[in-house]
Amino acid sequence: MPGIFDNDTMDGEEEEEEEMEVDEDDVEPDIEICFGDDIPLGEGDDDEDEGDVLPVSSGDEEDDDNLQYEDIHPWEAPAPIPNHAPAAAPAPLLEVEEPIPNPQGRQHVEDALRQDIYVKQYPSQLAGKPTRQADGPFASYGTNMVNNPYAPFPSEREWLIARWAKLRGPSSTALDELLKLDGVAEDLHLSFKNSRELNKIIDDLPAGRPPFRCKEVIVGGEAFDLYYRDALECVKALYGDPNLAADLIFKPERHYTDADETMRMYHDMHTGKWWWDTQRNIEEDMKKKTDDSDDLAVREAGPPGTTIIPVIISSDKTRLTKFKGKSAYPVYMTLGNIPKGVRRKPSLQGQILLAYLPTSKLEHIPVAAARRRAVANLFHGCMERVLQSLQRAGEDGVQMTSGDGVVRHCHPIFAAHIGDYPEQVLVTGVKTGECACCTVPAKELGDHAATHPFRHLEAVLAALEVADPFARAQACKAVGIKPIQPGPYWQHLPYANPYKSITPDVLHQLHQGVIKHLVTWVKTAYSQAEIDARCRRLPRGHHVRVFTKGITSLYQLTGREHADIARILLGLVADMPLPDGMSSVRLVRAVRALLDFLYLAQYPVHTKDTLAHLTDALNRFHANKVIFIDLGIRTAWNIPKLHFLRHYVYLIERLGTTDNFNTEYTERLHIDLAKDAYEATNTKDEFPQMTRWLERREKIFRHGKYILWCLAGQPRTLTSHLVSEQPPDRVKMTKHPSKKSVHFDKLGTDYGAQFFIDALARFTVQHCEPTLTPAQIENKAADVVFPFASVPVYHKAKFWLGDPDHHHLASNEFDVIHATPSRRNKRGQPVDGQFDTAFINDGHGGYSGVAGYRVAQVRVIFTLPPRAASLFYTANQPPPRYLAYVEWFTAFTVPDPNHRMFKIKRVVRNDDRLASIIGLRSIRRSVYLFPVFGPIVNREWTSGNVLDRAGAFYVDSFSDRHAYHTIH
Numbered sequence: 017m018p019g020i021f022d023n024d025t026m027d028g029e030e031e032e033e034e035e036m037e038v039d040e041d042d043v044e045p046d047i048e049i050c051f052g053d054d055i056p057l058g059e060g061d062d063d064e065d066e067g068d069v070l071p072v073s074s075g076d077e078e079d080d081d082n083l084q085y086e087d088i089h090p091w092e093a094p095a096p097i098p099n100h101a102p103a104a105a106p107a108p109l110l111e112v113e114e115p116i117p118n119p120q121g122r123q124h125v126e127d128a129l130r131q132d133i134y135v136k137q138y139p140s141q142l143a144g145k146p147t148r149q150a151d152g153p154f155a156s157y158g159t160n161m162v163n164n165p166y167a168p169f170p171s172e173r174e175w176l177i178a179r180w181a182k183l184r185g186p187s188s189t190a191l192d193e194l195l196k197l198d199g200v201a202e203d204l205h206l207s208f209k210n211s212r213e214l215n216k217i218i219d220d221l222p223a224g225r226p227p228f229r230c231k232e233v234i235v236g237g238e239a240f241d242l243y244y245r246d247a248l249e250c251v252k253a254l255y256g257d258p259n260l261a262a263d264l265i266f267k268p269e270r271h272y273t274d275a276d277e278t279m280r281m282y283h284d285m286h287t288g289k290w291w292w293d294t295q296r297n298i299e300e301d302m303k304k305k306t307d308d309s310d311d312l313a314v315r316e317a318g319p320p321g322t323t324i325i326p327v328i329i330s331s332d333k334t335r336l337t338k339f340k341g342k343s344a345y346p347v348y349m350t351l352g353n354i355p356k357g358v359r360r361k362p363s364l365q366g367q368i369l370l371a372y373l374p375t376s377k378l379e380h381i382p383v384a385a386a387r388r389r390a391v392a393n394l395f396h397g398c399m400e401r402v403l404q405s406l407q408r409a410g411e412d413g414v415q416m417t418s419g420d421g422v423v424r425h426c427h428p429i430f431a432a433h434i435g436d437y438p439e440q441v442l443v444t445g446v447k448t449g450e451c452a453c454c455t456v457p458a459k460e461l462g463d464h465a466a467t468h469p470f471r472h473l474e475a476v477l478a479a480l481e482v483a484d485p486f487a488r489a490q491a492c493k494a495v496g497i498k499p500i501q502p503g504p505y506w507q508h509l510p511y512a513n514p515y516k517s518i519t520p521d522v523l524h525q526l527h528q529g530v531i532k533h534l535v536t537w538v539k540t541a542y543s544q545a546e547i548d549a550r551c552r553r554l555p556r557g558h559h560v561r562v563f564t565k566g567i568t569s570l571y572q573l574t575g576r577e578h579a580d581i582a583r584i585l586l587g588l589v590a591d592m593p594l595p596d597g598m599s600s601v602r603l604v605r606a607v608r609a610l611l612d613f614l615y616l617a618q619y620p621v622h623t624k625d626t627l628a629h630l631t632d633a634l635n636r637f638h639a640n641k642v643i644f645i646d647l648g649i650r651t652a653w654n655i656p657k658l659h660f661l662r663h664y665v666y667l668i669e670r671l672g673t674t675d676n677f678n679t680e681y682t683e684r685l686h687i688d689l690a691k692d693a694y695e696a697t698n699t700k701d702e703f704p705q706m707t708r709w710l711e712r713r714e715k716i717f718r719h720g721k722y723i724l725w726c727l728a729g730q731p732r733t734l735t736s737h738l739v740s741e742q743p744p745d746r747v748k749m750t751k752h753p754s755k756k757s758v759h760f761d762k763l764g765t766d767y768g769a770q771f772f773i774d775a776l777a778r779f780t781v782q783h784c785e786p787t788l789t790p791a792q793i794e795n796k797a798a799d800v801v802f803p804f805a806s807v808p809v810y811h812k813a814k815f816w817l818g819d820p821d822h823h824h825l826a827s828n829e830f831d832v833i834h835a836t837p838s839r840r841n842k843r844g845q846p847v848d849g850q851f852d853t854a855f856i857n858d859g860h861g862g863y864s865g866v867a868g869y870r871v872a873q874v875r876v877i878f879t880l881p882p883r884a885a886s887l888f889y890t891a892n893q894p895p896p897r898y899l900a901y902v903e904w905f906t907a908f909t910v911p912d913p914n915h916r917m918f919k920i921k922r923v924v925r926n927d928d929r930l931a932s933i934i935g936l937r938s939i940r941r942s943v944y945l946f947p948v949f950g951p952i953v954n955r956e957w958t959s960g961n962v963l964d965r966a967g968a969f970y971v972d973s974f975s976d977r978h979a980y981h982t983i984h
Contacts, residue, residue, distance in 0.1 A: 049390075049397040049501070052232030055241065057704055092549060092955075114605065114636065114913065122984045123865035125625040128273050129281075130819065130863060136270040136277065142302075143295055144266030145321035145424065152421040152732050153258035154722050157222050165726035168217055174206055175723070178214055182716050187696075215712065224718040225253040225368060228707040231401060233374060235394055236381045242398050243703050244371035247349065248405035251325055251428045252416055254351050254368055259721050261419030262736040264353045266323050268292040273623060283621040285326055285352035285672040290431065294511055298322045298427055302413070321425040322413065326352025327406065330434035332679065333375060334686045336694040342702070344690045345373035347402065348682060352431055356620075356676045358737050362688055365717055367681070369689045369710060371402045372703055392500055395442055399505035406430065410510040420734065430512040434677045436524035437656060444471075444514050445497035445504055451656055452518045453663050455496060462653025464638040464662070471496065471515040480507055519677035520664050526614050527575040529657035531582050534610050535567070538585065540649050541603060542592055544568035550588050550949055553957045556850045557944045558832040559976040560584060562959050575680070583974050586611055587946030590915045590970055594647070602643035604914045609637035615980040617664055620675050627665045634661055746816045747936055748830065749898060753808035753879070760805050766837040767809075768851065768964075769875045769901045771931050776802070779933040780888050783895055804884060810877040811836045813898070815941055817978045819863070831941045831978070835874045835900075838960070848960025851875055854902070855943040855983065856934065864982050871920055871943055871971065872902035873963060877936065896935035903929045905969070917970040919948070943983060945969035 169175040181191055188211040195201045201209050208214040226249035231242045254260070268291035271281040282288055302319040309315050328350045336342045349370040350359050359366040374394060381387040406428050416426040433443050440452035449458045456468040472495070479491035480503050492499040506512045539547060548566025556562055561580040563570075570577070589607055594600045612633035619626055644650040668674065693706035725731070763769040777797035782788065788796070815831045838849040853873045861868030877900050889895050905920040912919065923930040947957070947966035957965050973983040 049393050050234040051242075051397075051401065052234060052239070055230035055232055057228055057230055057707065092552060114639075122629075123862070123867070125623070125629065126864040126981055126984070127862070128279060128623055128625060129619075129621055131273040133281065134272040134275050134277065136272065138268045138292060138295055140295070140299060142299055142319055142322045143268065144323050146422045147320055147415065147425055148423045150417050150421045150423050153261065153419055153730075153734060154725055155421065157722055165723045168220065170207055171205070173204065175719075177204065177206065178208075178218070179716055179720060181211070181214060182218065182712060218712045218715055221715040221719050223711070223715060224257065225711075225714050226250060227711060230704070233394065233398065235376075235378060235390055238376075238378075238380055240374035240376055240394075241703065242371065242374060242401065243707055244347075244398075244402045245368075246405055247327075247370060247403045248409050248414070248428065250349055250368050250370055251327065251351065251406070251409075254349070254366070255325060255353065255416050255426070256419055257365070258419035258725065258734055259364065260354055260358060260366060260737075262734045263355050263358050263738055264418055265355065266353065266424065268295050268324075279623050279625070281621055281623050282668055283673050284355050285431070285676055288668075288670050288672045290516075290670045291324060291326065291352070294429060294431075295322065295324055297511060298324065298429075319425075320413070323416075323424040323426045325416075325426050325428040326431035327428050328352060328432045328434065328677070329370070329403075329430070330677075330679070330682045330685075331373070331439055332435055332682050332686070334683075334690055336691060336702075340699075342694070342699075343375045344686075344694070344703075344706075345375045346686065346690050347371040347373060347399070348685055348689070352676075355738060356672070360675070360678075360681050361737070362684055364737055365714075367685055369685075371398070372706070373398050389498070389501075392442060392445070392498060393502075396445075396500050396503070396505045400503070400507075403430070403505055403509065407508050407510065420732065427510075430506060430509045430517065432517045432519050432671055432677060433514065434519050434521070434679055434682060436521060436679060437529075440518050443504075443506075444518065445492075445500050446471075447496075447498070449654075449656065450496070451659055453515050453660070456659065459654060461656060461659040464635075464653075473513050473515065477507065480504070516667075516670060518667075519671060520617065520660075520667055520674045521677070521679050522614075522618055522674050523575045523679045523683070525657045525660055526617060527578040527582070530610055530655075530661065531578050531614060532573070533655065533658070534607065535578065535581055535585065537644050537649050538589060538603075538607065539568050541594060541644070541647050542589065546592065546952065547588055549953045549955070550592070551584070553947065553949075553953055553959055553962050554584055554587070555853075555945065555947070555963050556834075556848075556959060557852060557975060558834065558942055559979070560944055560972075564959070582611060582614060583944075583972070583976075584946075586915055586917070586974060587970060587972060590912075590917065590946065591948060591950060593951050598646070601914050602640040603647075606637050606640040606643060608915050609633050609640065611974055613637065613661065615974065615977060617661075617674055618977055620673055622668055622673055627668065631665055742818065743816050747898065747939075748814040748816065749810060750812075754811035754836075755809040757806040758809045758878075760807075763807075763809075763876055763901075767835070767849075767876050767901075768903075769931070771928070772876065772901055772933075773802070775901060775931050775933045779899070780895075784889060784893060800888075802884070803887065804881050807878040807880060810879075810898070813877050813900075813936060813939075815939065817941060831976075833874055833877075833939065833942045835877050848958070850960075851963070852942050853905075853945050853963070854900075855940045856902070856938050857940050858938075861940065865984060866908040866918065866971075869940065870907060871905040871945070872932075872934075873905075874900050874902050874939070875931075876901040896937060898936035899933050900936050900939065901931060901933050903931045908971075912970075915970070917946070917972065919968055919970055920945075921968045941978065941982065942975075943979070944972040944975040946972055 164170070166172055166175040169178060185191060186194070191211045191214075195206070195208075195210055208217060226245045228243050228245055231244065233240045233242050255264070265284065265286045268286050270277075270292065271283070271287045273279040273281055285291060299319065299322050302322055306314055306317075306319050329347065330350075331345070331347045333343055333345045336344050347370045348367050350367045354366045358364050376394075378387050378390050378394070381390055410427050410429050413425045413427045415423055417423050433439075435443065437452075438448070441448050441450070444452045446452055447458070450456075451461065451468075454468045454470050455472075456463075456466070460466060460468075475495045476492075476497055479488065479495045479497070480500075482488035482491045485499075489499040504514070506514045506517075544566075548563075548568050551563040551566045554560065554562055560583050563581075563584075567581055573581075586604075586607055589600070589604055592600065594603065610633075613630060616626060616630045616633060622630075641650075641653065664674075671677070689710060690706075693709050694702055696709045697705040725734075758767075760772055763772045769775075774797065777800035778793055780800060781793050781796045785793075785796070812832055812834045815833070816829060817831050818829050833852045833854055834850040835852065836850045839847050841847050851873055853871055856870050856872050858868055858870055877898065879898055880895060885894060904923045906923055908918050908920070911917060945963065946969060947962050948968040948970060949966075954965070963969075971983060973980050
């Protein structure tokens with residue numbers, strides 16, 4: 017089978033996988049996997065090139081618009097002449113109409129996520145029970161550093177130079193050349209004269225994580241190297257990291273939105289059902305062991321405590337070079353005790369590199385079936401060796417000390433394996449084209465109505481225990497797995513169930529899976545020239561990428577690029593007709609359903625109701641997917657990734673939300689722990705150098721934490737990383753305006769604020785006399801004369817989207833609204849102006865939903881000159897510091913029943929746009945608008961003028977995850 021070793025991908029790219037079936041000879045003789053002696057990883061010579069160069073983004077805000085737009089004025093073909101008539105009726109082929117969405121119902125579901133949390137503790141004192149108090153943080157770091165926290169570096173300067181050299185500095189050769197310059201080492205008073213001496217100092221630092229070992233693996237007569245760490249020692253290192261101690265979770269909980277415990281919540285792993293159920297199972301087993309003990313003292317004392325440590329494994333092969341073909345197969349470990357908000361931050365080192373597996377495709381084995389089997393056997397044999405120390409520790413428990421010095425009796429239990437689909441197939445032992453979790457036949461993956469149970473673990477384990485090779489192969493075939501020799505790595509891990517440990521994967525299953533398929537189907541269904549023409553004419557927005565060359569010619573897209581396309585896909589197809597007059601209603605509904613599933617699946621907290629919406633979204637897709645068969649695009653739906661979506665609800669309830677397990681984190685770790693490590697070598701015999709480089713890097717990080725702890729006074733209680741730092745102001749502005757003074761005439765010609773003076777006069781009167789009627793305001797405003805003719809102008813404003821009192825539901829903490837006139841860039845090319853549209857609170861808006869909100873286009877962000885305040889405003893009623901001139905759109909009505917977007921138009925009176933000046937704080941966030949293109953987009957429209965020329969717009973709720981939570 018094309019297993020994990022054939023999936024050589026980068027940055028979330030993945031091989032296409034459809035309904036693949038593999039016909040393997042299940043009784044083909046296995047290639048024996050043998051392990052040799054440990055290979056010492058000695059001091060040796062340091063041949064590595066230890067450059068660690070991090071990408072630095074440009075700080076030029078004026079050129080930000082040039083970073084994500086391929087061309088400013090791209091060429092395109094003329095509009096085609098329509099060769100088909102649009103559908104006469106909106107939905108003549110639908111037998112059942114979908115109900116019109118209820119925004120109020122959705123708002124109720126969203127608001128429930130922000131209710132106070134009612135916590136039900138696990139009803140046992142054994143969970144998380146401390147057994148004793150040991151020494152505090154960094155107790156094992158040594159006493160020789162008491163007087164000098166920087167030791168063995170004699171000064172802070174030398175420590176900072178050493179840290180820079182190892183984390184941000186040049187290569188070893190460049191560092192040597194620098195230190196050889198006359199007077200450099202002497203003037204800096206350095207105790208090391210070259211990189212070799214610096215490495216020796218770092219090597220002598222106390223290690224917080226176990227060293228790497230090397231084991232020789234012999235497969236089919238050829239030897240390969242396995243580089244790994246002891247898994248139990250890695251668990252202890254993560255669990256005992258003082259930097260993580262304040263945030264560790266020690267026992268399961270059930271969270272509810274109400275005191276009656278009717279609406280359960282799921283977010284971090286300890287709120288899922290797995291931890292609660294496993295806690296109960298372990299306590300029952302430990303009680304039985306205690307009761308059956310021959311030692312009276314043991315029976316009287318009872319179980320010493322049962323603190324579960326959920327072990328989360330992730331693995332993925334990655335390329336180290338683009339042209340030389342070198343690759344690495346890293347395996348990472350983290351713990352469910354570490355909150356997801358900490359685990360996903362690489363800077364906090366909540367993950368640890370556990371192993372580099374052999375990357376060979378075993379091409380020396382001539383028979384393809386035997387080679388595939390040997391690849392699987394090699395993977396499981398290596399993983400079993402890496403994780404073998406967890407077997408007894410998981411069953412009997414082991415004393416572990418957390419970073420604050422508290423000792424508990426802990427059970428490290430394999431809980432989850434994170435990987436893409438080929439990795440899931442490899443881990444579970446099923447065949448490619450099958451579901452890694454349930455027993456559905458490969459040819460029935462597309463039958464959404466049928467239900468199939470998860471694979472029966474006891475039956476699988478029984479088949480693996482059969483001694484006779486032929487009978488074992490037949491028994492394994494009967495339960496739907498491959499006869500892995502000597503057995504899968506999870507076979508002897510206590511309380512492990514791999515078929516319920518495969519986690520949802522937003523990157524590969526959604527962005528690089530079903531969304532990738534959906535984009536392909538849409539491109540096949542519609543005119544590709546029309547799709548690209550619409551892409552070019554989408555307005556610019558902070559969260560939305562404008563594909564000025566279209567999307568139909570793109571290939572080898574990353575997960576990020578598919579996410580960018582998902583933001584605009586619904587707007588492209590909302591009113592585009594299908595060929596031959598066929599109704600597009602079912603296609604639009606299918607697109608909307610999958611986008612709903614994509615965004616709902618990424619919620620950082622779920623309830624019973626949000627999971628019901630997730631299920632409804634999947635059901636709506638399956639109810640409308642037949643349109644792709646009618647169009648001849650699909651013939652069947654046997655796609656493993658699409659099928660796996662039906663398991664999301666169960667797995668979220670079991671293990672927590674999807675952001676606990678996203679493979680995007682693995683892709684990020686590849687950069688720090690594989691690619692950067694490789695760049696630090698001389699590219700020859702690289703893995704010994706990579707492991708040595710990583711060990712030194714980890715020592716530098718640990719020493720830095722120790723120094724900070726010492727400088728803080730060696731506190732017993734450490735600081736949590738989950739404390740939300742709310743900015744002092746929700747609106748963040750630059751210190752100085754973009755333009756210190758813009759004349760009123762310029763505001764009209766360059767910014768489009770044609771009625772700025774009139775609007776400012778009305779605002780002034782209304783602010784000073786809020787009880788006046790609109791007619792009275794107009795009469796008084798006509799008499800207002802301003803003694804100034806210009807105002808300071810800002811070209812953008814930032815808005816904090818966070819919610820410090822509740823779960824963070826924002827995908828980006830800050831949103832940006834631009835109000836920038838046209839200009840020329842550094843190359844003399846014209847750059848269109850950008851005047852974003854905003855979601856404005858009229859004073860009655862809530863946290864979510866459109867009630868109490870209006871959409872307006874922001875033309876000018878400004879502040880009044882200081883002297884204006886004293887002339888027109890009293891000290892008791894000062895004006896807002898920042899103001900905005902906006903042009904209004906019509907109020908929200910009801911969403912369209914098919915694409916479920918709100919339709920709005922500009923408010924025009926006597927052929928003039930209705931404009932006002934408002935306080936900038938009235939703006940909640942930006943909002944993205946799709947032009948209503950019609951059957952064929954007007955080729956005179958451009959991305960820069962479409963907001964002025966289009967007659968109507970759809971309000972997009974997919975521009976980012978916060979918008980999806982808010983705009984409905």
